[in-house]
Amino acid sequence: MRHTLALLALLFSLPLCAAQLNLELGEHSRRWSSAALLSHPQARSLDIAQDVAYKRPMRYRVVPLAALLEGVTADDHLQAVALDGFAAEMPAAPLLQAGPARAWLAVEDSAQPWPALGQGKPSAGPFYLVWSDPQAGGIRPEQWPFQIATIRRLASVEQRFPALLPDPKLASDDPVRQGFALFQQNCLACHRLNGAGDAQFGPDLNVPYSPTEYFQPAFLRRYIRDPQGLRQWPQAKMPGFAEAVLSEQELDALLAYLGHMAKRKP
8 A cells, every 4th residue: 555655646746748648458559658649640729618627618738539549449448547546437439439529638738737626636637538519428527537547448347347247137127227337437437346346546335335225315315416515524535426417317226226236245
């Protein structure tokens, strides 16, 4: 643990000019420096009307993410790993599309550094996945990973982590199955479940106990909607999931999945 913290401190302290993006894409793997990306032939400026990380309009120097994903197909699965252990699971298809929702890699320029995310916090750099017209593609906040260090091609979540799977006997239209999909989109970037997952950010959501086992149902819903409104402390990092991001029906399905998995511990 001490070595991990020391490594993170070193990474955060590196000058922006030394930032490196690792693309682990099999035979097409390569490493890009921030300087090379800023001078990429397809680099351009992009205005984001409502930035997810900064909660306000932002302008970035960006490269179409698809231009960097050589050899990746729509059927592939990718993972963006941040410096702090956040690990966003991403089907490749939306990342490769030219629109209407389009994925861009924002690159922080050491000559024009981005603002800090908060007091005592670093910026969203050196690399940040942003979207133009995200509403057109149903893009969720968890699909905007920042402080990216690595993007890698992996097998799907279902293949890598069978401990996350609900009972295979469930009907295809069972809400638990929808909840599993929502868990992957909204929770797996920060949390593990049954010890399964790559995130190093938040606690396991089933071992030793599921939050459905120790929260009263109404308070669990309130906590997911507004964590700081229910339990407040300075180091808290969990974002709230407003109804615009997670509808009531989707929240029902997510809670159904968590309740179901409380009976499927290792």
